[in-house]
Amino acid sequence: MDAMNVAVVDVGSNTVRLLVGARTADGVAAVARGKRAIGLGRDVERFGAVSAPKLAETVECVARFVEDARDAGAALIDVVVASPGRQARNAGQLVHLLSRATEIDARVLTREDEARLAFEGALAGLPPSGALAVCDVGGGSTQVAVGTVEHGPAWLRSVDLGSLRLSARIRHGDPPTGDELASLRAEARAAVAELTPPLPRRAIAVGGTARSLRKLVGDSLGAEQLAEVESLLRKTPAAELAERYDVDLWRARVLPAGAAIVSAIQALLGVPLEVGRGGLREGVVLELLDRLPLPAVQAGGR
Secondary structure: OOOEEEEEEEEEEOOOEEEEEEEOOOEEEEEEEEEEEEOHHHHHHHHHHOOOHHHHHHHHHHHHHHHHHHHHHOOOOEEEEEOOHHHHOOOHHHHHHHHHHHHOOOOOOHHHHHHHHHHHHHHHHOOOOOOOEEEEEOOOEEEEEEEOOOEEEEEEEEEEEOOOHHHHHHOOOOOOOHHHHHHHHHHHHHHHOOOOOOOOOOOEEHHHHHHHHHHHHOEEEEHHHHEEEHHHHOOOOOHHHHHOOOHHHHHHHHHHHHHHEEEEEHHHHHEEEEEOOHHHHHHHHHHHHHHHHOOOOOOOOO
């Protein structure tokens, strides 16, 4: 096995994901990946806490992904908890159970951590090009960072609204009506109304919502493309959307909310959003790779 591999298990509001990565000249190359949709954010929005069944499912999934990372030769492994660790009333219990099951000290990412890591992961390997914004629409929160390739992020903000939380808050049909889409847009605009980012020359969108929207309308998410997305969502049931565009069914069901948040961020930044290749997990992997001594450490844990 390649002893220069490292891994991150990312516990988000929509999904738990594994990335085992190695450094390349262009940033990070994926050695192995894993994904399971669990939906912690829906529990947090409805109950204020993660339910016992979801706790058990998350712990089992994370423990399995950690074993997969060790099998892939990961020299360092990090377990990070995104917005559920900040928003759930029993976040401490979640972190404790994850740490005990994996023998790794799971950590909760701050809002600033999430925005910074998404920025660094999205920009890895890019040439200098002036002010850049990175937008990461997750299940439970949305991060926006503005900075440069040379100097990193200079402006970091996060709002406690993501695709899963907005979908649980503003219920809609399948497919949603025009009025329901308007309600989603209004809630998203209200959530970002107080953000005043420096205006970038370019903007990059990362995360599952952005990747799904790319399948619908391509790599550029400007006002015209996002209007096309809304028209498509208004007349296409989630199951048909999932089959036609190869999107997970659970993602298709929350895509109206995710698209509303992306639209609000795009209007705020004033430039089209380019769908990026990297993001938060790549940012964590880069930090872990920087911690590796030379020669490589013994594989199997942090």
